[in-house]
Amino acid sequence: MLRTRLTAGLFLLALQCLSIEALSAQPATDRPAEQKTISAQVMQLIRQLDDNQRMVRQRAELELVELGKPVLSLLPAPELISSQSVREALQRVRLQIEKRAARDSIKASRINLQGRFSLQQVLQAIARQTENQLDWTQLTESQLKQNIEVQFVETPFWKVIDEMTVKLPLTYRINGPRDQLQFQLRSDSTTETAKVQEPVCYNGPFRISIDHLQCRPLAGSEDQELLRITFLIQVEPRLRPLFLSYAARKLKAEGAKGTILPPYNPGAKYELPLGEGGKNLKFTMQWILKSGQRPKTIQVHGNLEMELAAETLPIKFRDLFHSQGAIRRRGNVSVELVEAERNEQPDSQNLTVRIALSYDYGGPAFESHRTWIYHNRAYLQDVQGKKFWLDGSSQTTLESTGKIGVLYRFTGLPGSANPDQFTYLAPTLITAAPIELSFEKLELPEPKQAAP
Template structure:
């Protein structure tokens, strides 16, 4: 076994690994990946996987000091746990709560159970009766808001938070008006028909959909395949789409909803409703956020690379420029899935900061883009630090994977004007 890797080895018996994983020390299990027997090594690998995605941040980064077999096992563990994270991120959180409570207490309970946050309007607290058992987030939220007479500020609210507001007089209830697709809620909210008396070929009907997602998420992109649209009226007559191609819905960081207009040909005069409207969304969601830490002599660092899952962060150079230090780095993805397209700004919202010798966090004073390609983006961060950077660490946080999800939706019984 490699001495550089095995400093103090505490072996965990197979019985402990299998029967009491909650009592195990992650560091001990990592050491046991290099144990003498195959049985012990296999047991340690299984136990680390059983501990779940929280282990990911504690796994060492493979390097030349780690034995080849240990590196292979760590890679397998990461792969399994990252798939679990990807699955959990795009699965709706559920709510269990029964009784009569003040609205604020109900929302607090939902926040605790789902990680989705709310902002309650002043004077909006009231009592609500809830009977929720493993109820998906959006269904639970709609039921509660209907009781409280509240609605959601869909656009222009607070980042990663649902801002609640009083429901206008005459507004319909929310529950049952949308299709619930996992973490997404898709609701038709407007229909507009236009007849051109000079040119009938310009006649058009536009159906606006509001697509919301659980605010704990921050989708990077959402594309609608316009050719996937299928619509029929109440008699089964097909209503053709008036546009092809793909539409980018223009998601910005912090949003929790977006609208899209679907252009359709004007239906026949006898059409009273769109009985069914189908379409397809291609969505890119960031996976687990990883922390990349660069320490040592930052001022002499050149091209230092750290890799986590599918992301690599390269610290190219740190140099003094006038009164500030420039930290030049690059973020590269094995598969970016177009996450770095020029109009996407999410990467510039990633936290980048220094930690001083006293443990104080030093935020950056600004940044500039230094380059961009399909799989890579470069950024130069500015830091105002007196003296040198001896004893400082540079920390960069970013999602380490991108999760692509295709949503086939179907909304029904849309009343026509």
């Protein structure tokens, strides 16, 4: 009985902090009542995990899994549970929910919005429904107040964005380090045309377009040409792509009459990293054309695979300089705040934060995580909510079995700033997302003459 009361008490203490964060992330009129109901249900099921009857324990575990993603922020950290069997059950629950959430996260975000709204209202609805961060600070107040008619019914994110750039003189770019899609006005003098005028293919959370298509004589051959296509693949800002892999044999090009174009390097396999904050990636394929059998149009289809760090969760340390040694947990990763130090300069200040991480389990996910842990995003925040993203460097400071340490250096902060919160954004699972690519009726340009 004492053990149960102690567990529940510690759980309630952790729940108070997590509930505030969960409520602020998803505003809704009934959210407090809904959160309270789910919290009570989760607490009851956790108590049942320690029941004497096996059937009761098994049913409680299944019900926790069925509650899904909202449960993750309500589960107590393992170190707060004294019963080993309950800890193991909660670890199984957490792992199953995370895997399901990760699978769901690599599906296309969809928007439902119909009617006449201001541009700002539309952008706010898109951000809220998809969890993709949108930045419209470069647009004027009059532009944001402009009313537009929209009819989005389960419309994928990238189709919505492309439709917006057609209806309005807007263009966008992805700010990878901040995971934002930034909008700006497209002036008449801008040479860039609306993106939907490009051949484009949508698949899940990916947008693939033709960046460049070129034909030129094949060196060493009098009757063959080299068809070279450069593709641009874009990923929804909420996701963190790691690398793209594809094989030449799995990307096929054929003429209108079904003539198959042989790949220039049929045995080639490629693995392209996206790099720090990468959300856009260009990749190229080449095929051989016979000059005498040159089709007017071709179609290209095939399969690729993108490795993603899925389901990124924020881990926050408030009251930064008085929280050293504190441990926070989201998903299957625990983060300890080892040290925070401020260094004041004449007109600015630098702030160093050192953390230590550990996962509940090792394996390929953790091994992959180690190779790019220093790329994980982090930011500081003051009491007014202003964020200070990392504008310095980060480095691995220690490694041991199942643990890794990272040192973040925030440089050039305003001297008047008083950031007292550190947030580390941690992916909980690494997963491979298949991509199906398909383009129809691509017109072939005339071949460029080889240089003399």
